[in-house]
Amino acid sequence: MxxxxxxxxxxxxxxxxxxxxxxxxxxxxxxxxxxxxxxxxxxxxxxxxxxxxxxxxxxxxxxxxxxxxxxxxxxxxxxxxxxxxxxxxxxxxxxxxxxxxxxxxxxxxxxxxxxxxxxxxxxxxxxIAQRVLLRSVPERVGTVRAAVHYAAAAAHARIGGDLYEVVNTRHGVRAVVGDVRGKGLGAVETAAAVLGAFREAAHQEHELDRVAAWLADSLDRSLRENGHDLLGEEFVTLVLIGVRPDGVAEMVNCGHPAPVLLRDGEPVRLLEPVTPVPPLGVLPPEAVRPPVRRMAIRPGDRILLYTDGMIEARDSAGRFYPLLERLPGCAQAGGPVEVLERLHLDVVRHVGRQLGDDAAMLLLQYEPVTLPEQLPRPNGHIPQRN
Structure with a gap:
């Protein structure tokens, strides 16, 4: 249509x-x-x-x-x-x-x-800058199907202060969605520093909280190099998520809106952090040790990560967009790409105009791939690896 x-x-x-x-x-x-x-x-x-x-x-x-x-x-x-x-x-x-x-x-x-x-x-x-900074996300990354939707608030802009990335590492699939305070070139510069650090730390660090600490250190160094440390008000909210090969999802939230879990037969629910943690840039890098929330996920489970441009979108009467109420209707059928397209159109209809803030959404759907050697034989036995 x-x-x-x-x-x-x-x-x-x-x-x-x-x-x-x-x-x-x-x-x-x-x-x-x-x-x-x-x-x-x-x-x-x-x-x-x-x-x-x-x-x-x-x-x-x-x-x-x-x-x-x-x-x-x-x-x-x-x-x-x-x-x-x-x-x-x-x-x-x-x-x-x-x-x-x-x-x-x-x-x-x-x-x-x-x-x-x-x-x-x-x-x-x-x-070109978007392709370098905010790279396109493949439809399948390891054990998940992924889709992203990003809309910059600035007229004719394609990039802004929101950031996202999904990578497949030896520790499993890892993703980040974040929001840099402010807009313009300064926000893009900060987002580039955080994304560059994530792409390296996601592969190097075994624990997700150590990835957050790595990002905090890189952010602090970037702000100091660019003279932003004098303001004392630059920060980045973000949520890190990892899907391990054994089907366990790990989450670290640093002052960001909580992700949403969609599971068949159950109401949608927010995945709140174990303990509230301030955004990166508020605490010294050595003090950033956020708790890790772990939960088992099932095939078909979907986790939606987003920025506050979604939930803070207001209609003409000043009402915020009710994400938890409207998400089930938008996610009834279709893959991750179709779900995000319907969700974005629903937000625009709610607002009635272009969004006033950058808005990014990332949807991960857990679909582990069955390896050929794990398929059952005619006698019903599954061959074992040596």
Whole structure:
């Protein structure tokens, strides 16, 4: 359905673009018809300046205002000859006004094209930066199926202060979702430091709390190197989750919204931390030793990690988005990608406009892969490894 709506919008946009190109010609026809059928001695020749003005607005081609300006000048001379005012000052003033408006339209079209090219280059840079900083998550990572959805609050931006990552390590699948305080380049810079540290620590550290300590140390060093330590207010909320090969999920929460567990036949529930821990950057790195929550998970269990841009989204009446109430309906069918798409659309409908904050969602669905040597033989026995 989403693809059909997108194609419909593209068709409508193309139709409007072709219609808009005809507006200057329509204006010329109407003005000349008005002059032809007018019974008064008042000339409407100055109104011809509206045609090149419209051309500068409706078209992004630099030659179009010049074309319409030339046609308009021809119409002005024909109109003046018909009315017998070629030598009058009103005709001279009209010609000068048409030339001036045409030149202004041409200059504005040139400047607009330069701005659009600069914006396109900026979007390309942002897309490349996103691929480096926020890499795409494969559909399957080890024993889980994964999907991510990210929307930056800044207009035309593709990256912001929210961060996510999923990696497959010898300790199992490990993931992080976090939120950097603030927006802009400073938040992106901090997010890059945290993600770089996670991608290394997730493979090196055996315990998840040690991964959090590694991130705290890297964050502190990054803030000091960039001069943010003088503010004393820079911090990052995040939640770490690990799915071990034996089907045990481990979670570390540092001041972040609690993940949500979806299990068939049970109501959704928050996975609150064992003990509340402040965000990274509040305590000295050596004091960061968050407790690890462990729980057994079953095949088909889904864990949703998200940032506060989701739960703090308000509608026109100021009501927060009720995630726990709306999530079951969005997660009734489909894989992780479809669930996150429905959830995002539901949040946008709740707000009624673009989200005012960065919003990231990561959904992990536990689906362990059965190895060929573990499949049962016809006699019902499972071969054992030597």
């Amino acid at each position: 989403t693809g059909r709506l997108r194609r419909l919008k593209q068709l409508l946009a193309g139709g409007w673009s072709r219609t808009a190109l005809a507006l200057p010609f329509l204006a010329l026809v109407l003005i000349m018809a008005l002059d032809w059928f007018s019974k008064t001695e008042v000339t409407v020749e100055p109104a011809l300046t509206s045609a090149p003005a419209l051309a500068a607005v409706v078209c992004r081609r630099t030659w179009y205002p010049l074309l319409i300006g030339g046609i308009t000048l021809l119409c002005a001379f024909l109109m003046a000859a018909y009315n017998g005012v070629l030598a009058d000052s009103v005709h001279t003033a009209s010609v000068l006004a048409i030339v001036l408006v045409t030149l202004i339209g041409w200059v504005s079209a040139v400047l607009r094209m330069r701005q659009e090219r600069a914006l396109a280059d900026a979007r390309l840079v942002a897309e």
